[in-house]
Amino acid sequence: METKMNDDPLVRVRNLKVAFHIDKGTIFEAVKGISFDIPRNRTVALVGESGSGKSVTSLAILGLLPPENTIVDPASEILYDGKNLAHLDQATLRELRGADISMIFQEPMTSLNPVFTVGFQLTEVLRLHMGLSPAQARKRAIELLDEVGIPDPEYKINAFPSQMSGGQQQRVMIAMAIACEPKLLIADEPTTALDVTIQKQILDLIAALQKKRHMSVLFITHDLAVVGEIADYVVVMRNGVIREQGPAKQVFEAPSDSYTQALLKCRPQLDRRPVRLPVIDDYMDGRTHGSRDMSERVRGVNAADPIVLDVKNLGKNFYSREGLFGTRTFEAVKDVSFKLPKGKTLGLVGESGSGKTTVGLTLMRLHQATSGEAIFEGKDILSMSAREFMPWKRRIQIIFQNPYASLNPRFTIGSILTEPMEIHGIGTNAQERTDLAFELLKKVSLPEDSFYKYPHEFSGGQRQRIAIARCLTMKPDILICDESVSALDVSVQAQVLNLLQDLQDEFGLSYIFISHDLAVVKYIADEIMVMSEGKLVEIANSDDIYRNPREDYTRRLLASIPKGWQGGRAVAGTAD
């Protein structure tokens, strides 16, 4: 196309300022005057943690910000094709949106309308924007589905979204986005909700389509590892300002900004395992880098380690009604056996639907096991009655994925921490319990006055600390971490992982660490158990499993981990 001749960037963002009315009198500045370019035929990645303003920026380009409470600074410019998108009327914007600029959202399951077939939704776009006849549109839709890699498109065009997997739904979303041959594709965290193997496929697909169709892609993500694989240019944002921007090679190999450096280092690496993960503050405070302990932590279990929990042939079935009298059995966990050594961490990895969370909940007896036993101090905790189990209950605790949902919003932190002690009769009187709560707050590095606050006053990372403190009040032996750091920003993730490690070192806790994030599991776990479709695939020391996986499935899983910057794509950096 004409890209070679035309060096003007496709979109030029200049001094973009966006603020929101929170309530009367309060204005929140989400984006504080940023400028960057989206060149033609290139992929630009907008990287940042939550609250950085990256999504607001993309919505501003699309003109999708809610007009009733948004203030876009009059001096802001989003120049596209000679037009300033920041101050364009809605009708013109709407025309641009379908045809020239299109968007893929994070959650494919909610972005497609469940009551229409994907074919209907796809042809609707084609007929509205391209003016095709129904027959033409259908033909084109089948071509598009084929192009995004949907197998058997002529049959799948009549499928409803619910009949497709998450990955396929995201492919359909991409097909809809590229249907009108846009010049700019905005992808807002398009792979965050997907499994790591699917993520790989979708990233490859977006990269291939970008090349083939000479589009520009604005890729929004929090994950630098993903960025390294796909982007030509990287823009790093934090708190509404751009910290650093430049060609991917430069940003990854020689980051000039301390925040970018921190982001690159905080994330657990597959090839290294420092005793402590560096956290953002290490970099932002400008502390000397040499003072940090860069020695490697040794992981792995030995045969001599005392076993704290011995799980044998664990099974869990779910039943759903089918027809009038029939029931259908779904085996979520099938015949899983493992041993958890004291003071060590067992990592549990697998794709969604592999049954890893069910294992955790069943061991907590939040689900009733269908078969198998779990021997804890000589007793099978799965076959006990609820009453018998009560004294054991406090010894196995769980930290949930979503820190926003796992704390009761109507309780103060003080109540949240003292309640379990009261239930289990820990501490002789209220004073003692209160003292213990304050002690634990200190242990998880929260200020003392947190005791009187409510959960909504804390950030995600702080809430996860509170959840950890709540578990610690019961002095558990085993802590199940169910995707406990998955919802957290990279920088906060490192802090919580460090905290978990410190606690293990201090109290000799045993962890069952459930996660889909293989890099995190590699960092924290001594032993790793891989699950697929409810079955145990492989269990081995974590270093062994990463170095020589025995099973095909494990190999595939490992191969799809985003590797980050690996020298980059051929085109990267050529513009400079």
Next chain:
Amino acid sequence: MATALKSVTPLVREVPHTVSPGLWALAWKRLQSDHVGMVSLAIVAAFILLMILSGVGLVAKDWNLETGVNYAPPSFIGADIESGTPAAPEAQPAAPIPASEYKSSVVDPLADVLAEIRGEKGKAGVAAAPAAGDDAKTVDPLADVMADIKASGAKAGAKGAEVVAARTATLPFGGDKWGRDVLKKTIKGSETSIFVGLAAAVVAVVIGTIFGALSGYYGKWVDDFFNWFYSIFSSIPYLLLILAVAAVLQQKGIHTIILILGLTGWTGVFRLIRGEYLKHKAREYVQAADAIGASNARRMFIHIFPNVSHVVLVQLSILTVGFIKAEVILSFLGFGVPVDVVSWGSMLNEAQNELILGKWWQLVAATVAMATLVTAFSLFTDALRDALDPKLKGRMGA
């Protein structure tokens, strides 16, 4: 477990801290910024204050006193010359008005019939109970009730043989058939109506919440049972159900009305609360409560309930509005409050006869009072819902 349902209140330790606003405090702050909501709240509060004052006897205690002439017109209209002069027959038991004089009230199409009845009544009254007070009766089925009322009235000194000697020709907002002050009557009536509305709403909400909580939390056969119960209840036409309960309960009285409305009105609350519990019991904070060993009852009422209580509160105010209107309808139909109690409904019931005579003030008084309260209450409910669930307003979070 002894501590099963004790909410946790940790001891205070001396740490310098600012008092954090809880979710309720934040909701209150949001409500305060809603002007319509605050004005409505003030009106509702004023009505409730009036209800309490009237309940303890500080206001409108003497509403029963026949201070004016019969159908005394409002002061701002001035005394009605035509009907203002002769005293009504009821008030003069010793001297029944001759039928001919009664006929002279021109507009009454039923004058003949009335006169006939009056004549008979008067005769009987003279014979039977000359000192009985203001009404003479022969075939009155409510004679006992009336006797009671009079007895108690006499005791209280509010009414009796020594009734006001001098009746005024006009009253601030007119008088009713017996010359009672409509304004005071409306205040007394609002006491009944609001009390019935609030109390019935509380009954309905308590039943609905408990059923809904059990049903949604336990699921399975408990849920099935309550759903059947709910389906049966809601399959019967509402008014019919009210009449059926009224017939079963047999006696008339404020408590009966509260029970009728409460027992029939819980279904909507039940459905909502059941849904909320279904949603919340799968939430992680409830699982976390399970993990720390909280009992079922504790999870249901200490953990989940505060998180659905805003739904309960909104339902309470929606139902109060509905029940105030329902009480009015019931009383209007004659299934409502007993004759010795005044409510907006019974006032409207009386007003339908008065309107024929062109005496509109009782109707207006009751209607305006009710419309004001119901509108204010509804607006307040809307504001409350917005304040408690800010997501509804579609504001984008930061």
